[in-house]
Amino acid sequence: MQSSLGTSRHTVQAQSPRAAALRQPGRRRGLAVLAIAAPARDGVPSAQPQSQRQQSGDSLTPAAVAAAASRGRIVLESAEELKSTWEHRAWTAGACALLAATLGLGLSGVDSVESTAGAGVAVLAAYFMADVGTAFYHWGVDNYGDASTPVFGGQIAAFQGHHQRPWTITEREFCNNMHKLFRPASFFAAGLAGMAAAGAPAWWDVWSSSFLFLCCMSQQFHAWSHMKKSELPAAIVALQDAGLLISRKDHGAHHKAPFNCKYSIVSGWCNPLLDGDCPENSVWMRLEKWIHEKYGVEPRGWYEPSEQWKEQERTGAAA
Ligand SMILES: [Zn+2]
Numbered sequence: 001m002q003s004s005l006g007t008s009r010h011t012v013q014a015q016s017p018r019a020a021a022l023r024q025p026g027r028r029r030g031l032a033v034l035a036i037a038a039p040a041r042d043g044v045p046s047a048q049p050q051s052q053r054q055q056s057g058d059s060l061t062p063a064a065v066a067a068a069a070s071r072g073r074i075v076l077e078s079a080e081e082l083k084s085t086w087e088h089r090a091w092t093a094g095a096c097a098l099l100a101a102t103l104g105l106g107l108s109g110v111d112s113v114e115s116t117a118g119a120g121v122a123v124l125a126a127y128f129m130a131d132v133g134t135a136f137y138h139w140g141v142d143n144y145g146d147a148s149t150p151v152f153g154g155q156i157a158a159f160q161g162h163h164q165r166p167w168t169i170t171e172r173e174f175c176n177n178m179h180k181l182f183r184p185a186s187f188f189a190a191g192l193a194g195m196a197a198a199g200a201p202a203w204w205d206v207w208s209s210s211f212l213f214l215c216c217m218s219q220q221f222h223a224w225s226h227m228k229k230s231e232l233p234a235a236i237v238a239l240q241d242a243g244l245l246i247s248r249k250d251h252g253a254h255h256k257a258p259f260n261c262k263y264s265i266v267s268g269w270c271n272p273l274l275d276g277d278c279p280e281n282s283v284w285m286r287l288e289k290w291i292h293e294k295y296g297v298e299p300r301g302w303y304e305p306s307e308q309w310k311e312q313e314r315t316g317a318a319a
């Protein structure tokens with residue numbers, strides 16, 4: 001499965017947490033939660049050091065990609081694969097059109113002060129809930145599973161690749177970056193459009209279309225948070241500065257120690273609520289403790305990034 005965040009002209013080997021634990025002694029963080037007894041391990045799932053990576057380059061055929069994915073390898077794309085195709089554009093435009101139609105039908109029912117206020121509340125609620133929802137999703141794929149995890153393996157590999165090479169997301173063309181979210185979302189968007197046409201309440205049409213659109217757009221908001229102000233349109237910088245979009249500073253903190261806070265990638269509004277006194281007293285830590293106590297599974301966030309998945313040095317303009 002392809003990654004949508006990280007990229008390079010190579011594949012890297014994903015390993016199971018237990019395999020990595022057996023292979024290397026861990027460098028566990030000195031967090032309060034670490035009073036929980038568990039075997040030490042290094043950051044997982046991990047990737048081979050750069051010198052050990054399997055070079056793929058132009059010889060990487062679709063069959064080779066499929067075979068690598070089936071073996072649990074994280075397949076990272078070549079520079080050519082950062083470009084948008086007509087298929088990417090079709091999925092992105094199709095989903096956006098369906099969501100716009102649903103929103104339009106919802107707003108067409110706004111004809112009074114009360115319904116105007118209701119639509120405003122629906123949009124605000126969608127904005128906040130998308131921030132919370134994408135933060136939880138980001139936390140999940142950053143901390144659990146690996147490239148071979150069913151359904152989410154590609155996203156997990158992508159987020160790991162992103163932590164290794166965070167600049168790559170900024171090099172993707174818009175529809176290349178967005179289609180992997182808008183493509184699955186288009187089926188839900190079609191359902192929402194159908195409900196709207198069948199006479200669903202206006203508040204539902206406004207809320208659901210806004211929520212789904214913002215969840216998908218979090219991928220682009222995330223990309224913008226990795227770009228310099230000089231590279232962004234003035235309107236985007238203004239929205240970031242106003243706190244309406246996740247800022248470079250806020251998201252930059254997620255890529256620094258202790259690495260297990262600041263998961264929001266829409267506006268950042270939910271970060272203070274979910275992080276608390278990060279990392280010891282965050283919502284994330286409480287959830288991680290509960291999961292560990294109940295299922296014995298440790299999150300990657302309890303460990304310092306190993307050489308195998310920590311951020312690499314950027315050596316060239318393009319990946
Ligand atoms: Zn992350």
Ligand SMILES: [Zn+2]
Nearest residue numbers: 162166222251
């Ligand atoms: Zn990032």
